[in-house]
Amino acid sequence: MTPRGGEAGGDRRAPGVGGQLAGRTGMRSRARKPAEGAERRNPLDKAFRILAWAADRDQPTWGVREVARELGMAPSTAYRVLSALETAEIVFFDPATAQYTLTMEFFRLASRVAAQVPIRRAALPRLGELVELTGETAYLGVYDETRMKLMYIDLVESPHPVQYTMARYEWLDLYAGAGGLGILPFLPEPEIEQVLGTTELKRLTPATITKPDALRREFEKIRQQGYVVSVGQRIVGAVGVAAPIFGPSDRVIGDLVLALPASRFSPRKAATLGRHVATAASIVSAHLGARESIQVTP
Amino acid sequence: MTPRGGEAGGDRRAPGVGGQLAGRTGMRSRARKPAEGAERRNPLDKAFRILAWAADRDQPTWGVREVARELGMAPSTAYRVLSALETAEIVFFDPATAQYTLTMEFFRLASRVAAQVPIRRAALPRLGELVELTGETAYLGVYDETRMKLMYIDLVESPHPVQYTMARYEWLDLYAGAGGLGILPFLPEPEIEQVLGTTELKRLTPATITKPDALRREFEKIRQQGYVVSVGQRIVGAVGVAAPIFGPSDRVIGDLVLALPASRFSPRKAATLGRHVATAASIVSAHLGARESIQVTP
DNA sequence: AACGATCGTGCCGTTATACGGAACAGCCCC
């Protein structure tokens, strides 16, 4: 029942008429040229480039020419887009300081989106339980299949004073570290090969696995165990234990990760931590409606 | 040093050339007519109308014609905007189900915005302390001066099984309930009058104050106390206690609110709760760089 | 098995507007 590959009939995009334009009157071989170096007209893309830039920087306010300089557009263009965003109540212009800010309305929109992600509702209670059981910091990672990367979006902190913290809201590669290796082996085979073929396997630490074949052997072990233990593969001195979360379509959509300093880790603890993470992850999967899940090897 | 009113030179919007267009050649009295009933071209506004609609509804996926129907635009237009949003990586189209979804990248953007709001960082720890001190649910409300409304954006729940929960991410009027009355009396006088003149003072419960003069008398009392106690003004059987938070420019930017059922309230408790909220709120104000703040009357 | 009612998608002609460059007025620092 698991639709691993892409069976026929899956794609419902209707083809439409298709190549009707070319060769109509014999002339105009190149309709709508891409305009080479010149940027096409696209206020929507510009608007979101501005918003992403504003959300990612530290200063909460900005000016017209600052945006134009940073994003390489004409000041008049930046002004026009910002004015449009202002009437849409997405940004606010303060005449006293001559600076723009994001509005509370945009914040409201953002918060509603953030609260809507189903995996969070199912996983957040489990994160707290994991911390109580293990005493270590627990993270929720989500996978984006378009980008083929991973992002941590939630965490519950360990009571220990010494701990490794990982950044939230940043896209990370899958090949190194527990967070990625809790997801990668459970993807469909073609997608795994695409990741291995596309990603540059940089040696982030001495323990990073950089050979594709070595990685593939590791995947087999991870699939059998149902969880992964990474010792210093991404950050020296940091240990990660992770297990995958499956969504309603039985695809991997994220994972639960425990992160702890090597000083508190021992090989004896690995099985205990792994069992706890895998159990918690399978509960989340069940809540999300997945039929398949990870069976923890005893 | 506090620029309360609009002194000269406060507005830095440069005037530019101005009325140069009219009367140039004697003709064209109405340059760029507003096009009466017809909607102007504005893909940016359409895009945000779609996003707001998508964020506010329950179902996480949607279709082209569904958007077009709900927002009153042509299907081809909705399709074009959604396609543009797709290339901007804001929405994702799943060919298997023929449905659109918000992307994780948009979620990332949203979360960064949500984490950036300074009042949250300053107020969240205080919410937890308030719950420990009082045993009641604590809310963080923020005020939007453009919209002249209030929104709850965070809460820490009481351990009690019985409690009133208020919705987050919804704009609320200021005139009724502790949340609004913790803000309204501390706004500049003209803004207060504007609120009273604009808002329809609906009788939400028998205890709602609907006479402007009665409200103004109440404001005086609230300002003297430094906090407000509302007994069933917005929700029958619910009690709220609130105190204002001041921002760096010494303007009210929000408030802290305790919400509890009337069954756990007594007039004797009012002063204790009020003192706790007002103290917590003034600490938040201080963290945000406000010089002015509320002095709690003993 | 054939129907009608959806769906997403592509193309059309019209026309409003996005675009960058140049210039404007006001501000600040030297």
Place this chain on the structure above:
DNA sequence: GGGGCTGTTCCGTATAACGGCACGATCGTT
């Protein structure tokens, strides 16, 4: 008072936004 900044406006041109219509595919009902 000069030079450099700021946000803002104007302008001509090229282009994409717009709604209507039609297409092919899919779904549920008959």
